Amino acid sequence: MPSLDPVISPTIANQKAKKVVPGIEPGLLESESRVITITLHNLVVKGTNIFLTGGSGFIGSVVIPTAIARNYIVHALSRTPATDEKIQVDAVVHLATAYEFGKTASYDDVIPVDIAALDAIADGVAGTETSVVTTSGTLVVAADPRGEETDESAAEDPEPLNTRVKVEKYGLSLVETRGVKVMSVRLAPYVYGRGGSGVRRWMELAKMVGSVICVDGGVNRTTTVHVDDAAELYLKAAERGRAGEVYNASRDTKVTAKEIFGAVAEIMGVEVTDMDFETVKDRFGVVLARFLNVENRASGAKARTELGWEIKGQGILKEIREGSYRQVAEELRK
Numbered sequence: 001m002p003s004l005d006p007v008i009s010p011t012i013a014n015q016k017a018k019k020v021v022p023g024i025e026p027g028l029l030e031s032e033s034r035v036i037t038i039t040l041h042n043l044v045v046k047g048t049n050i051f052l053t054g055g056s057g058f059i060g061s062v063v064i065p066t067a068i069a070r071n072y073i074v075h076a077l078s079r080t081p082a083t084d085e086k087i088q089v090d091a092v093v094h095l096a097t098a099y100e101f102g103k104t105a106s107y108d109d110v111i112p113v114d115i116a117a118l119d120a121i122a123d124g125v126a127g128t129e130t131s132v133v134t135t136s137g138t139l140v141v142a143a144d145p146r147g148e149e150t151d152e153s154a155a156e157d158p159e160p161l162n163t164r165v166k167v168e169k170y171g172l173s174l175v176e177t178r179g180v181k182v183m184s185v186r187l188a189p190y191v192y193g194r195g196g197s198g199v200r201r202w203m204e205l206a207k208m209v210g211s212v213i214c215v216d217g218g219v220n221r222t223t224t225v226h227v228d229d230a231a232e233l234y235l236k237a238a239e240r241g242r243a244g245e246v247y248n249a250s251r252d253t254k255v256t257a258k259e260i261f262g263a264v265a266e267i268m269g270v271e272v273t274d275m276d277f278e279t280v281k282d283r284f285g286v287v288l289a290r291f292l293n294v295e296n297r298a299s300g301a302k303a304r305t306e307l308g309w310e311i312k313g314q315g316i317l318k319e320i321r322e323g324s325y326r327q328v329a330e331e332l333r334k
């Protein structure tokens with residue numbers, strides 16, 4: 001790797017970055033602040049170094065062992081108070097966002113924070129060959145009116161579920177404005193596996209309300225990707241991605257909401273309750289209603305062709321019925 005000297009400076013606020021040593025879990029995280037602070041200084045750590053935000057999260061905690069297995073030296077931001085660490089990085093995987101699904105009223109509220117995080121990263125790596133892989137979602141694109149798959153160049157959704165595309169665009173603009181090698185991974189709305197994330201949330205909800213909610217028959221198809229494959233894609237993008245490019249993290253685009261909720265209901269031993277959109281909106285809010293109801297078929301062909309990304313994880317329905325979510329169901333039933 002080239003000899004780099006990036007400094008990601010403490011421009012955002014008074015929290016500290018913590019180095020995560022391979023094999024050691026980050027400590028308990030204490031802050032509820034929306035501030036993302038990135039503090040790195042220049043010190044040579046021999047080897048191929050990768051820096052992560054969101055390393056303690058669902059996806060980040062799979063990126064870390066995947067990167068370690070490929071001999072990266074991993075450093076990750078956490079919100080645990082810690083001393084400043086001095087790290088030189090060859091790649092940055094930026095997963096964190098201040099947006100919390102179901103908690104943040106509007107993505108617009110966190111745009112300044114998410115942009116400030118990108119600026120802090122840019123401060124550290126501008127003018128170097130360090131790859132910065134940022135995170136967005138396939139939901140930024142409108143569904144194809146004929147029901148076909150969409151690709152990364154498809155038109156934006158004029159009424160997006162959230163406005164994260166603004167931050168994606170800002171990140172990609174850093175290629176021109178700051179000379180940063182930025183690319184964006186657009187994650188499927190369902191990143192599943194290892195018993196976590198959205199599927200687990202629906203299971204927990206199923207336990208609470210005694211059924212699984214489906215909107216308008218659940219005929220809408222959605223995009224899904226196994227978390228292990230998503231983690232691989234971040235590394236492939238860091239290694240082989242081109243500046244300014246977007247890559248969809250997508251395995252399947254044919255699974256319907258009804259099939260996902262049906263599988264969840266099956267393993268939770270509850271029924272599927274079908275509701276019309278307006279009822280779900282009134283009871284649970286427009287964001288959830290739209291998320292459950294949205295059609296999204298984003299192809300992962302570009303990542304497979306350009307980056308040599310291979311899909312290995314099993315499909316979402318099999319993962320729910322026979323994979324990691326079976327154990328979750330057993331735990332929830334106790």
Ligand SMILES: NC(=O)c1ccc[n+]([C@@H]2O[C@H](COP(=O)([O-])OP(=O)(O)OC[C@H]3O[C@@H](n4cnc5c(N)ncnc54)[C@H](OP(=O)(O)O)[C@@H]3O)[C@@H](O)[C@H]2O)c1
Pocket residue numbers: 029033034035036037053054055056057058059060077078079095096097098099135136137187188189190191192197198
């Ligand atoms: N999981 C999915 O199905 C899915 C689908 C589409 C897109 N995404 C996107 O993928 C990314 C990772 O998702 P995930 O499921 O791994 O999320 P997650 O499990 O909720 O973890 C979020 C991560 O971001 C960190 N974070 C949150 N707010 C922060 C802040 N203000 N400052 C610093 N770090 C902060 C969290 O750190 P703490 O531990 O300190 O809270 C945690 O490491 C997110 O951008 C998410 O929107 C996920």
